[in-house]
Amino acid sequence: MALFEQMRANVGKLLRGIDRYNPENLATLERYVETQAKENAYDLEANLAVLKLYQFNPAFFQTGVTAQILLKALTNLPHTDFTLCKCMIDQAHVSWGGHLRSPFFPKLSLDLPKTQQEERPIRQILYLGELLETCHFQSFWQALDENMELLEGITGFEDSVRKCEGVWGESQLRVWMSKYGWTEPEPGRILISNQEENIKPKNIVEKIDFDSGFGVLGG
Secondary structure, three states: OHHHHHHHHHHHHHOOHHHHHOHHHHHHHHHHHHHHHHHOOOOHHHHHHHHHHHHHOHHHOOHHHHHHHHHHHHOOOOOOHHHHHHHOOOHHHHOOOOOOOOOOOHHHHOOOOHHHHHOHHHHHHHHHHHHHHOOOHHHHHHHHHOOHHHHOOOOOHHHHHHHHHHOOOHHHHHHHHHHHOOEEEEOOEEEOOOHHHHOOOOOOOOOOOHHHHHHHHHO
8 A cells, every 4th residue: 555655645735725626636636546446445535525526627527537436435335435425426427217227238328328338337336336235235246247347446346345245244234224224124125225314514624824815816
């Protein structure tokens, strides 16, 4: 994690103050995401900053980087990182037509425009996320095994997910169900619903001195 640790200090500085929303920093932040993927590291705050910059600057949106962010968030289930990231992606990039309908089958993409074809990995990862969140583990591993190209450049993804899956033992699962209001609509099936309602908002207070603020407005 040598490169990750080196970049982490620099990125931490970029995320403080008004530079957090400077699109000129996107290239650095995107390289940081790639480094996280390669070195099996993780920095949720930086990844959310990338998605926020994509919201502010739609023309700079990168499917590959967004896919890496989503995959890294999946490795931190059952925490709400994945839902946080998903909520920050424009619906035009994520809508694929319903719950638990697989976007993997080729026939679903034959007549899609080129842009939607390019964004297909995002829809696939969202589908994988829904399988995990609803405890369809067997279906998750089957879908992933048939589409391993999604993990290109991602180190340690499978092991990380297995660790997450391992915390879903019966006793621990009941604790999470009670804590987050999950339900069991039928034996053997847990529904993880209303994740968005469990997300605690994070207030970012930024202090900008007069001179620096004037320079930004003047530019």
